[in-house]
Each structure stands twice: as C-alpha cells, then as structure tokens.
Amino acid sequence: MAKKTKAQIEKELAEVEAIKNQLSEEKRQADGLPSTADSARGAILREAQKIANQIVRERDALAQKTTTGKIYSRFDPGNDVISNRKETVTSGLWSNNSGQLKSYYTSSTQTSSNAGKYYWDVYHSASTEVGSAVQFAIAYGHKFGSGSILTNSDYPTKAIYTQYRNLLLAPGDTTFTFDNSADENHIVVLNIQRSRLKEKLDPGTWELTLSGSGGQMTKLIDDSATYDAALKDGKRVYNVVSGTISTGIKTTGGETTGSGYGLVYPDLGIVVLNPSRLGKVGVTHLGTLTGSNTNNQWNSQIYKAVSGAAGYNSNFGFQARNEEEITSTF
Secondary structure, eight states, X not given: OOOOOHHHHHHHHHHHHHHHHHHHHHHHHHTTOOOTTSOHHHHHHHHHHHHHHHHHHHHHHHHHHTTTTOSOOOOOHHHHOOOSEEEEEEEESXXXXXXXXXXXXXXXXXXXXXXGGTOEEEESSOTTSTTOOEEEEEEEEETXXXXXXXXXXXXXXXXXXXXXXXXXXXXXXOSEEOTTSOEESEEEEEEEOGGGGBTEEOTTSOBEEEEBGGGOEEEEEESTTTSOOEEETTEEEEEEEEEXXXXXXXXXXXXXXXXXXXXXXXXXXXXXXXXXXXXXXXXTTTTOOOOBSOOOOHHHHHHHHHHHHHHHOGGGXXXXXXXXXXXXXX
8 A cells, every 4th residue: 555645644634624614514504503604793693583583483373372262372462452543433412422402491590690691501401400411502693792782891792703703713704604695794603512522523413403483494404415624714614504414405495495504613513503594494583683782682582493493393303413533452
C-alpha cells in the first residue's frame, strides 16, 4: 500500500470536517434551531415565525375544543369581542313607551299662572295623579305680540315668536317661512318634553290630528318618506304636510291638499305649525289675526284643537316614536 502524502491526508480531514458540519446543521434544523451561518436578524425572524405558528396552532386547538360540548373555554379577545357596534332603536314617545297619546290634561295651576300666558303643559293623565308627567307643551307666537296683553314689559306671544325664531332660524332670518307659503308673522308650536325624545323624534312615525269646525279633522305628518331633510343652520327640518302614516301625503281634496302646514325639527322635537294654513281647512280660530294688547287665549284654542280630535275619536290621538343610537360591545 502506497504511503499517503501529507496533502492527501489534509484533504481527507477537510472532507470529514465538512461532513460533520453538515450533520450538525441538519441536527440544528431538526431541533428548530437557526443555522450557525444565519445572520442574527434571520434567526430572530425565524424564531418569531415559529412562535406565531405555535400561537395559531394553540388558538385553532382551543377553537376546536369549544365544539366538543365543554362548558368553559379560553376567551379570545381577537375573535370573541365585537366592539363599537351601533344599532338604531325606536320606541313609543309617550309615557309607558306608548306610541299614541289619546288623553290630554292640563294643570290649572300652570295654565292660570304667568307661565300659562306663554305656554301650556300637556299631561297624559290628571296632573295631580301619581305618575302623571308632561308630554309636550303648546304655545302661540306672534312676531309683533298680537293676541296677548303686555306683561313684564313684553307681549307673551312676541316673546314666544322671538324665542323660537332665535332657536330655529338662521342668523339674520327674522320671519318663519313655510313651504308654498309667504312669510308668516304667527306660529303654533308643539314642543315635545325633552326626556321623551331620547335622542330625536323618529321622522315618518308621527301623526297629529287637529279638530276643526263642523267635525272636520285635519291629519298631519312630515314628508320624510318622500323627501330628504333640509339642513337649516345645522338643523334637520322636514315639511309638515296633510296625510297619514299609512297612506302618505294627501294629493287630492282642494284646501286639504299639499304642504305649507308647518315645519318639524326631529332632532329638537319641535313642530311649528302655520295658523293661516290651518285656518283655511277649518281648524278652529287658528286662522284669525287680532290686534295687539288683546288676550285671545291662543294656548287654550290650540289645546282644544289637539285634544278635541282624540275626544271625537280615540284613533285620532297624537302618534309618535322616538329614536336613539345605542353603541354596544359583545
């Protein structure tokens, strides 16, 4: 046998060392360890991926266990929590979540007081009964104070008109204008008690019947089912029209046709009616203008027009619903 040279021996040793290194790398790989030749960054990324894969496997295993009839399972915030879920909820506007107000009462203490010259509160039961609560307020306003007597250096009807003009109209607008109608110097206001609104009056779900002469009834709704709300000084507003919730806007019938009856501000719960338009369809006295410094007790006349309809027929109550948006986490 020929004797190996030093060079041959060194070459064979190098080959053996390479084989040992390869076996070592294969073992590290089998053990899930990074290669010694990898950079530190590559090792970190591989370890992160390994941990992520392990988390996914554990989560899937836990999810699988929930289908096996176990009572308890580990809570997974990523998949088991639904946050910031918004839902619109509506309910009857009046006391006890009733959607229709059929009985109307006032308080003699309030109506005969100085406040009664400005507005009348309307209750769903006798004001002295336990649980009786204000449902809405009624008021008559005139730009120049007609229909009222000077009180505390001002006319109550003028104060009402000015109050709602400042609240509802854009700055610089001093007069209410109704659809298909000229500017009006007087208004009828129905202001729903704030706590009943939740967030707002639900458009398209209210219907008001007013009694008139000779048993004539005028039914009013808003036009939200047909038209989008106008935006005036940042407030949504719809027109008040003749019609019913079930049949929509009335399109025939002479004076009872069309709009010009008023405006409704659903986000504020305020209905502003046009007395001149109502007077044309026989709503008692509301079309009559009188001179200033005369007490015409307009609030009383408005109350009779509202309550008289329900007194004539209980189905002619004031229908309305409120609306609110509820945010929940499940």
